[in-house]
Amino acid sequence: MLGTLILVDIIILAIGIVAGFKISQLLFQKKIKLSFVNDRNPPETLKDPPKDTKVIKIQADTQQYSIEDKIWHEEETAFVFDLHEDLSFKRDKSEIIRSITDSVHKFLSVKNTVFISTDKNSDKLKLEYAVGLNNKLVKDLSLNKDESISGFVIAQAKPLWMKNLFENDYLNRMNQEYYLGKSFISIPIMFHNEVMGVLHVCNKVPEREFTQRDFSFLVNIGRVSAIALKNARLQEQIENDYLKTMTTLAATIDARDHYTKWHSENVARYSLAIAEKMDCNHQFNIVLERAALLHDIGKIGIRDNVLLKPDKLTSDEFKQIKRHSAIGDQMISSLSFLEEAAILIRQHHERCDGSGYPDGIKADEIKLGAKILAVADTFDAMFSDRPYRKGMSITASMRELLEAKNSKLDPKVVDCFLRIIKDDSEILRK
Numbered sequence: 002m003l004g005t006l007i008l009v010d011i012i013i014l015a016i017g018i019v020a021g022f023k024i025s026q027l028l029f030q031k032k033i034k035l036s037f038v039n040d041r042n043p044p045e046t047l048k049d050p051p052k053d054t055k056v057i058k059i060q061a062d063t064q065q066y067s068i069e070d071k072i073w074h075e076e077e078t079a080f081v082f083d084l085h086e087d088l089s090f091k092r093d094k095s096e097i098i099r100s101i102t103d104s105v106h107k108f109l110s111v112k113n114t115v116f117i118s119t120d121k122n123s124d125k126l127k128l129e130y131a132v133g134l135n136n137k138l139v140k141d142l143s144l145n146k147d148e149s150i151s152g153f154v155i156a157q158a159k160p161l162w163m164k165n166l167f168e169n170d171y172l173n174r175m176n177q178e179y180y181l182g183k184s185f186i187s188i189p190i191m192f193h194n195e196v197m198g199v200l201h202v203c204n205k206v207p208e209r210e211f212t213q214r215d216f217s218f219l220v221n222i223g224r225v226s227a228i229a230l231k232n233a234r235l236q237e238q239i240e241n242d243y244l245k246t247m248t249t250l251a252a253t254i255d256a257r258d259h260y261t262k263w264h265s266e267n268v269a270r271y272s273l274a275i276a277e278k279m280d281c282n283h284q285f286n287i288v289l290e291r292a293a294l295l296h297d298i299g300k301i302g303i304r305d306n307v308l309l310k311p312d313k314l315t316s317d318e319f320k321q322i323k324r325h326s327a328i329g330d331q332m333i334s335s336l337s338f339l340e341e342a343a344i345l346i347r348q349h350h351e352r353c354d355g356s357g358y359p360d361g362i363k364a365d366e367i368k369l370g371a372k373i374l375a376v377a378d379t380f381d382a383m384f385s386d387r388p389y390r391k392g393m394s395i396t397a398s399m400r401e402l403l404e405a406k407n408s409k410l411d412p413k414v415v416d417c418f419l420r421i422i423k424d425d426s427e428i429l430r431k
Contacts, residue, residue, distance in 0.1 A: 070214075073214055077214075077218050077221070080104075080108055081221055081222065081225060084100070084101070084104055084222070084225060085225050085229070087100055087104075088100060088101070088225070088226075088229040089229075091229070091233070092233060092236050092237075092338070093233065093284070094230060094233045094234070094237070095129070095130070097226075097229050097230055097233055098116045098118070098129050098130045098198075098230075099130050101116065101200065101222070101226050101229075102114050102115070102116045102130050102131070102132055102200070103132060105200070105202060105219070105222055106132040106133070106202075109202060109205065109215060109218075110205065110206055111133075111202050111203060111204060111205050111206060112133055112182070112203055112204035112205075112206050113131065113132065113133035113134055113180045113182070113201070113202075113203040113204065114131065114132045114133065114200070114201065114202050114203070115128065115130075115131040115132075115134070115178075115180055115200075115201040115203070116128075116129045116130045116131070116198060116199075116200055116201075117129065117144070117151045117198055117199040117200075117201070118197065118198040119146075119155065119196060119197060119198055124145055124146045124147065125143060125144065125145065125146075126143075126144040126145070126146060126149065126151050126152065126155075126199075127143075127144075128142045128144070129198065131180070133180075134180055142178075144177060144178070148175065148177060149175065149176070149177045149178060150172055150175060150176050150177075150178055150181060150187065151178065151187070151199045151201070153172065153175060154187045154188075154189050154199050155189060155196045155199060157189075158189055158191055158194070158196055159189065160186065160187065160188050160189065160216070160219070160220055160223070161186070161187040162186050162211065162216050163181075163184060163185050163186070163187075164184055164210065164211070165183055165184065166181060166182070166183055166184070166185070167183060178201070180201070180203055181201060181203055182203050182204045183204065184203070184204055184205070184210065184211060185201055185202060185203040185204065185211075186201075186202050186211055186215065186216055186219050187199055187200070187201050187202075188200045188202075188219045188220060188222065188223040189223065190223055190226045190227045190230060191223070191227055192227040192228065192230070192231040195231075197227065197230050197231070197234075198226075198230070200219070200222070200223060200226065202215075202219060236338075240338045243336070244291060244294075244339075247294075247295055247298065247333065247339075248265075248294045248295065250298060250301065251265050251294060251295050251296075251297060251298045252265060252266075254297060254298070254300050254301055255297070257305070257308070257309060261385070264297070264381055264382075264385065265293065265294050265295075265296065265297060266294070267377075267381045267385075268293045268296060268374065268377045268378050268381055269290055269293035269294050270428065271376075271377035271380065271381065271418065271428065272289050272290070272293045272370075272373050272374055272377045273286060273289065273290055273293070274418075274421050274428055275373050275376065275377065275414060275417050275418050275421065276289050276370075276373060278417050278420070278421055279373075279413075279414075279417055281369075285370065288341045288342050288345070288370060289342075289345065289370045289373060289374070291339060291342040292341075292342040292343075292345035292346050292349070292370060292371075292374060293374060293377065295329065295333065295339075295342065295346060296326075296329065296345070296346050296349050296374055296378065297325060297329070298329045298332055298333065298346070299324070299325035299326055299327065299328030299329030299330070299331075299332060299346070300322075300325045300328075300329075301328075301332075302324070302325065302328040303321055303322060303324070303325055303328075304321070307321050307322065308322070323350070323358045323359065324359070326346060326347050326348070326349060326350050326358065326359055327347060327359040329343075329346040329347070330343045330344070330346050330347035333346070341370075344368060344370075344371070345368055345370040345371045345374055347359065347360075347371075348360075348362070348367050348368055348371035348374075349371050349374040349375055349378060350375070350378075351363070351366075351367045351371060351375070352375070352408075352409040352410070353367065353372075353408065353409055353410065353411055354408045354409055356409065357375075357409070367411075369411075369414075372410070372411040372414050373414050375409075375410055375411075375414075376402065376410050376411070376414045376415055376418050377418070379401075379402070379405070379410065380398055380402060380418065383397075383398045383401055384398045384429070395422065395426070395429060399419055399422060402415050402418070402419065403415070403419070
C-alpha cells in the first residue's frame with residue numbers, strides 16, 4: 002500500500018514539474034515578444050519632405066541608423082535567446098545568477114557587473130555575485146533596503162539609468178555601493194510584482210556613455226532573468242515539498258520502532274557536521290543532507306516481522322535487511338533532483354575493504370558522501386539503544402570507530418568525526 006502511495010506521489014510530482022517548465026517556456030516566449038515590440042522605437046521618418054539636399058542627407062543618415070540598429074537588434078536577439086537556452090538547463094539559483102552576470106558583463110564591455118538579491122524575511126540585501134570587484138569586499142558587503150541605491154530601485158520597481166551619479170544629490174548621498182561609480186544602469190529583476198534582485202551594470206569601457214540600446218537590452222535581460230529565477234524558486238519549492246514528503250515517510254519508518262525514532266535526524270546532523278569540518282561545498286552538503294534523511298527509506302520494503310524483530314536476526318533475515326539500501330536507491334533514483342542522493346543511499350553500507358553491501362565495492366569506488374554516511378550511521382547504531390542491547394557509551398563507540406577506521410571505515414572521515422565529538426559533545430544530544 003505504501004509503495005503504491007509513493008508511486009502516486011512521484012507521478013504527481015512529475016506532472017507538476019513538466020507543467021511548470023511548459024508554463025515558464027510560454028511565459029518566456031510571451032515576455033520576449035512583448036519586450037522586442039515595446040522597448041524599441043523605429044527610427045522616425047519625415048512626412049512629405051521637401052526635395053532638397055538637406056533632406057537627402059537626413060534620409061541617408063536615417064538609412065545608416067537603420068542598418069546599424071538592425072545589426073544591433075540581431076546581435077541582441079541572438080544573445081537573449083542563447084542566454085535563455087543556457088538558463089533553461091540550470092536549476093540552481095546561484096548558477097543562474099552567475100551565468101546572467103558573466104554574460105552581460107562580457108556582452109556590454111563594462112567595468113563592473115553586480116547582482117544583488119533580496120530576502121523575503123529580512124531588510125538586508127545580499128551581494129550575490131559580481132564581476133570586476135575584489136572578492137573580499139564582495140563577501141563582506143551588507144546593504145539595507147532603505148539606505149542604498151539597490152533598495153531605491155527595489156522600492157521603485159523600475160529601471161534606473163544614471164548618466165552621472167555625482168550630479169544627483171539625493172542618490173549620491175544615499176549611495177553605499179562603491180562599485181556604482183559615475184555611470185550605471187540598474188535593472189530590477191521582477192516577476193509580476195515580486196522583486197527578486199537588482200542587476201547593476203556600471204561604467205562602460207573604454208570611457209563611453211550608455212545608450213538607449215544598452216538600456217533596452219538590459220530591460221530585456223531583466224525579464225529573462227526574472228523568469229529563470231522564478232522557475233528556479235518554483236523548482237526548489239517543488240523539490241523541498243517532495244523532499245518533505247519523502248522525509249516524512251522515512252521518519253514514519255523510524256517511528257515504527259521507538260528505538261530508532263530519531264535515527265535519520267541523528268545521521269543527518271552528524272553527517273553535515275563532518276562535511277562542514279572537511280570544508281565540503283554547499284551543493285555537496287545539500288545532497289548529503291537529503292541522502293542522510295532518506296538513507297533508510299528502503300526499509301519500507303522490508304516486512305515488519307523482520308524489521309521490528311526484538312531478537313538477533315537469522316542469516317536469512319539479515320539478507321532481507323541488507324536489501325534496503327538497494328530498494329532505497331530504486332525508489333528515488335528516478336527523481337532527477339535526488340539522483341546524486343540515491344547513489345549515496347545505495348552505498349551507505351559499503352565498506353572500504355569491500356565487505357559491505359549491496360555491491361561489494363571498496364575504497365575509492367565509494368563516494369565520499371557515502372563514506373560520511375557510513376561513519377555517522379555506524380556511530381548512531383552503536384550509541385543508540387536497541388531492543389536486544391543497551392547503547393554503548395561515547396567512549397566505547399569512539400573506540401569501535403577507531404578499530405574500524407583502517408579497514409571498513411574511511412580513516413579521514415573517522416578522524417574528523419572523532420575531533421568533532423571531542424570539541425563539541427553537544428552534537429550527540431541524545
